[in-house]
Structure formats: structure tokens, C-alpha cells
Amino acid sequence: MRRKADSWYYARPSDDLVARRSPPYFDYGDLVTVSGTLRRPEPFGGFDYPAYLAAQGIAGIMSADSAEIAGESGGWRKWPYSLRGRLSESIEDTIPYPQSALGQALLLGLRGDLPPEMVQDFRGTGTPHLLAISGLHVGVLVVMFLAASAWLFGRRGFYFLAVPLIAVWAYALVSGMPPSVVRAAMMGSGYLVAVGIGRPGSILPALALSAGLMTVISPEIVQRVSFQLSFAAMAGDALTQPFIPRWSPESTAPSRSWWAPLALPMVRAPLMMLIISWSAMLATWPLLAFNFREVALPGIIVTVLALPAMPFIMAGTLAAAAVGLVSTTLGQFIGWMVWAPTSYLIELVKIAPKWTLQTDWAGNWLVAVWYLALGASLLLLKPGRLGWLWSRVKDQAGELTRRPMEPAKTLPIITGAVFMTAAAIALWWQVGTGGDGDLHVYFLDVGQGDSALIVTPEGRQVLVDGGPAPDSAIRALSEAMPEGDRSLDLVVVTHLDADHSRGLIDVLDQYEVGAIVAGTESSTASMYAQWQAGVERNKVDVVSVHQGYALDLGSRVVAEVLNPRSGISGGGSANNDALVLRMTYGSVSFLLTADIEAQTESLLALMGAGIESTVLKVAYHGSKASSTAGFIDAVGPAVALISVGGDNSFGHPNDEVIGRLMRQIGGENIYRTDRHGDVEFVPDGVELWVETQR
Incomplete structure (x- = not known):
């Protein structure tokens, strides 16, 4: 069997099926006839496999030597999977391996082609969340389409918000509707609607609404660790939102140095990423310790170093895949540009230390005590309640950031674009200059x-x-x-x-x-x-x-x-x-x-x-x-x-x-x-x- 588009398919199809279809031969919605013995799943290696399957509505498993197609269905739900497969193939055609495998994972949630050693590198550095489509990925998509919509239609009117809204849910469908994407799509939709009516506010109400809707539709989802981790991470970021100093574009004090507009965003951006990563780690640590019996220690720092590459990888992979559907040659040129940030991320997790803390001792008590302590700490840190020190730090940080920023607004984008273009030219030169004179x-x-x-x-x-x-x-x-x-x-x-x-x-x-x-x-x-x-x-x-x-x-x-x-x-x-x-x-x-x-x-x-x-x-x-x-x-x-x-x-x-x-x-x-x-x-x-x- 082989994995393709996040499903398992037999690698030995019948000859007539080979003649009619391209790999992977079996499609979403096919009605198949199989013969075998249905059996109960068994736990293995300390992993409760039966409970894992039960949370997905699966009660039994079967091994079959062959499968025959008895009919086709799927209706409208078939096209997202078909598009997902075509985009996946386009990524393979336009981006070199293993960068293409990482692009498939980050953009489409398809991890079947990732080299095992790369998966282990992400796990060992505490960054497997980067491989799981989540709010980060959907957020990048929202920003991309919001910017494109503003450029095409202006910042007012129906299309300004309708385009990114449609794009978010189309992406959710194509990615297979995992809980993290559904949650992010709901929150993104709430944000876009709030912007439309002029009332953008806290993240927590949108998070609570999306959690409520998802559990009403599928109550068993609360048992999934992925659901728990996804919402815990987002809740951690939401609860620290009031403590994050906001950037004020307006100048309240003249800049004393010519380089200040350039230096400030370079200082503030890593600081923001560090705070966000730290808050997500604090919120998910007990769940990781309890469910996986180990916690990777370098996760925060590696995540901060990895995040700047994510928008370029997401945008570039999407562009290469989309263009590749029309012209493989043009798609490959874009793919060469994606190679640079993707290779950076691969090398980052490869060379980062793999330090882990074993947590076999973690039990239910840890989860309960940790979240009670975390909630109490947030209440105490609220300004006016023993939080005067934090308020003082926050005010000083906010004062530092109230500087003219207009000259530096586009600096990260321009720098990244120049870097990716230079890497593409260097890669093209390397590929096109022929051999080295040796056999x-x-x-x-x-x-x-x-x-x-x-x-x-x-x-x-x-x-x-x-x-x-x-x-x-x-x-x-x-x-x-x-x-x-x-x-x-x-x-x-x-x-x-x-x-x-x-x-x-x-x-x-x-x-x-x-x-x-x-x-x-x-x-x-x-x-x-x-x-x-x-x-x-x-x-x-x-x-x-x-x-x-x-x-x-x-x-x-x-x-x-x-x-x-x-x-x-x-x-x-x-x-x-x-x-x-x-x-x-x-x-x-x-x-x-x-x-x-x-x-x-x-x-x-x-x-x-x-x-x-x-x-x-x-x-x-x-x-x-x-x-x-x-x-x-x-x-x-x-x-x-x-x-x-x-x-x-x-x-x-x-x-x-x-x-x-x-x-x-x-x-x-x-x-x-x-x-x-x-x-x-x-x-x-x-x-x-x-x-x-x-």
C-alpha cells in the first residue's frame, strides 16, 4: 500500500483500473469490495490504539489482499480531494525533494512523503506543530488574500472581505478539514466579519464559539489530543494578547537616529514571536507531558527561528503549485525560489539540539494543577492586581515601539523577496552548468x-x-x-x-x-x-x-x-x-x-x-x-x-x-x-x- 493525499491505497490495482486511472488509482468516494476478517484493534507500545480509532468513529480494522471498485460516489465532496491530489502532484513536479515533501505537509497537511529522519528532527526539536496545519497556516493565508483583495478592490466593499473568506473555507476543505484548520477557519471568519462591521475584538470569544460549534457537530472530537492541543495553544496566545505591546504607527516622539525605523521592527518581531511561542508552550506543556511522556526543550527558540520562513514557504509553495497546474516550467522557477526558505527550515531542525525531558511521572494531577496555577497567575498579572511591575515593563516596551515605522513596513518582505530571487538564480546556475568533469x-x-x-x-x-x-x-x-x-x-x-x-x-x-x-x-x-x-x-x-x-x-x-x-x-x-x-x-x-x-x-x-x-x-x-x-x-x-x-x-x-x-x-x-x-x-x-x- 502507499500513502497519497492523506489516505491509504493499494499499490496493486487491477489492470483495467490502471488503464482507466492514474496513480493512486483509488479516489475519494469510491465504493470498494474487500474480503477479509474484521478484528478489534489492539494497543501497542503503550499506545491506546483502540481509543485513538474510537475517537474517529472506527471500531474495527481489516487487512485485505485486494480491493475492487463496486461503484463511484462522493458528490460535491469529491472535488476538494481531487484538487488536493492535483496540487500535491504539482508540488512534486515543481519543487525538488525533500523540499517538496515539506511543502506538501505545510500547505496541504500531507506528511506521507516526509523522510522519517526529517519527521524525527521536528519531533526532537519540539516543533512538530509546524507540520500540522493550524492557525499559523490559516493566518498566513488570510493575510495573503486580504492583501490581494485590498489591492484589487480597495479596503471597502463586499469583495474586500468576501475573497479571503471564501479562500479560507476552500483551503479548509482542500486540507481535509482537520480540527485545527476548522478552528482557525472559524476564528478567521469571525475576525473578517468583525472587521467588516468595524468591531474587531478579543480572540477568546471567537475561540469559544468555534470550540462550541465543533463539539456540537462532533462531540467525540474533545477526546482527540490534536483538538486539545490546538485549542490550548490558541487559548494561551489569546490570554497573553492584552500583555503584548501594540505597535503604534503614529509617532508620539521624534526618532533620534536614522536607523531607528529599521532597527525597531527587527527587535520587536522576534520579541513578539518569542512571547507567542512561550505562551503556546505554557498552555500545551501539561498535555504534551501527559500524552507523549516527553517534552522537547528547544521548541520555543527553534519555533522563533523558524517562523520568519513560514510565510515565504506557504506563499511560494501555493504559487508554485497553482502555476504548475498550468505550466510546469514556470512552476519550477517559482519552486527554485521556494527552495531557499524551505531548505533553511530543514537545516534548522536538523542542526538544532535534540534535548528532551522525560515525563513518565506526569498524571491527571499535573494537568489540573498546572491549569489552575496558570489561570491564577493571569489573574494576578492583571494590571491593578499585583501586576504593577508587569504594567511598568509593558508601558516601557510600548513607549519604545512608538516610533515612526513607515520606512520599514516593507523591509522584511523586500529582504525576503531579494533573498529568494538570489537563491533561485544560484540554484538555476548550479543545475544548468553541467557536470564537474568527473564520472x-x-x-x-x-x-x-x-x-x-x-x-x-x-x-x-x-x-x-x-x-x-x-x-x-x-x-x-x-x-x-x-x-x-x-x-x-x-x-x-x-x-x-x-x-x-x-x-x-x-x-x-x-x-x-x-x-x-x-x-x-x-x-x-x-x-x-x-x-x-x-x-x-x-x-x-x-x-x-x-x-x-x-x-x-x-x-x-x-x-x-x-x-x-x-x-x-x-x-x-x-x-x-x-x-x-x-x-x-x-x-x-x-x-x-x-x-x-x-x-x-x-x-x-x-x-x-x-x-x-x-x-x-x-x-x-x-x-x-x-x-x-x-x-x-x-x-x-x-x-x-x-x-x-x-x-x-x-x-x-x-x-x-x-x-x-x-x-x-x-x-x-x-x-x-x-x-x-x-x-x-x-x-x-x-x-x-x-x-x-x-
């Missing part, structure tokens, strides 16, 4: 499967196979290729077994592919129907090759096709009919053997010196069905590479195969993707350098 051969860690990227000295890029998962090649390519590069000169598919070709389908959808090189494509292969649909959908030319063909990749890099042999079958085995390449660069050579078995190895061994190679990509993940002693002797490798998944159920690589390789080249010259991660070979035509990911 790079990457064997990518895609789990139990095969995938290799060849980058020639001129910068041509050739992908050989794509691994076993829909996004396996996408994730690996994001590390190996330049940021923002979405083009491949050639895609080579050795055979259509899922562990080699499933990941290529997403590559065809998300990358600009010049052509496809393939050997024998059997219509009985497990991925044949989906592969053909992907090729036709993306209109990529396919060149069929066999022994005797040669691919001239430029810069003296030549890949000779050794298998399949024209007119000779591999005895009914798709593995033995797989495409085998021998690539040479000067005196250094690579033998890419796909999943061939002993039968084809013996035929290739008859070629003698024609298969001798410096680097051997061990066939069939090191299976005992391949890598015979005679074949290894005929190849005479100096280095061997095994593409294999850790702790796989097939027992790959086989101990006997490892023994043969060790006798030939020694254990220090055997590289494995499950142990070394991505393995990069850099030859200069005579010598060979090797670099591993770990």
Missing part, C-alpha cells in the same frame, strides 16, 4: 532492490532501475543530484520486477525524462500494466535494445549491452532476460548485472575478456542462484557492490556468495548498501575512488 556512479540505498545513478563528466544523468517503493528512487535522487534538478537524460529499466521498476513510475511522473532504454518487457511481469500506463501518461520514448547495442553517453563513457541476447530467451525466467550493461571509462569498467542467474552468467562467461570489469554489481542482491565461482573468475573484479535491504526475508546476500567474493577480492573491497548506504564510485579513467554514505 560519478552512485549505487543508491533503496532497500531490497536496485537503483544506480550515472553522472557523466559532461553532466548527463542516467538512472538504472528505481528500487522497490513508489518513492524509493525519488528520495535517493534528492541526495545524489543537485538541488532543484528534475531532469534525467536516460532511464534504463533492466526488467519489470517490482524491486527494480516500481520506483521508476514516480520518476516518470516527477522528472523530465529524455528517453527510456529497456530490454525484454514481458506482458506477464508484475509491474507491466503500471509501467506501460506511466510511459503512456508521460509520453516518453522507449528504445528496446539487446546484445550488440552500445550507449554512447559522451566524454568517453560507453555502456555496452550484453544481455538479453536477440532471439534467445532466458528459459522462461524474467531474471535471465534482464538487461545487462558493461560501462567503460578509460581503463575502468562497471558490470551492471541486474538479477541474472547462473544460466545467463554462464553464457556471458563464454565472452571471456568481454566481461572483465573493475566493479561488479553483484547479481540478484547476492542470491545463491547467481554469482557462481566461474562467473566471478571471468569478471575478475577489483571491487564488488551488493544492492540489498537490511534484514530482508530472502536471506540476501547468501553466505556462500560472500565467501566466493572474499576469496577473490577480500572483504574490504565488498560494499553493501544495507551497511554503507549510498556508495559512490569516482573514476578518472585509470584509478578509482570510493565514498560511502556511512
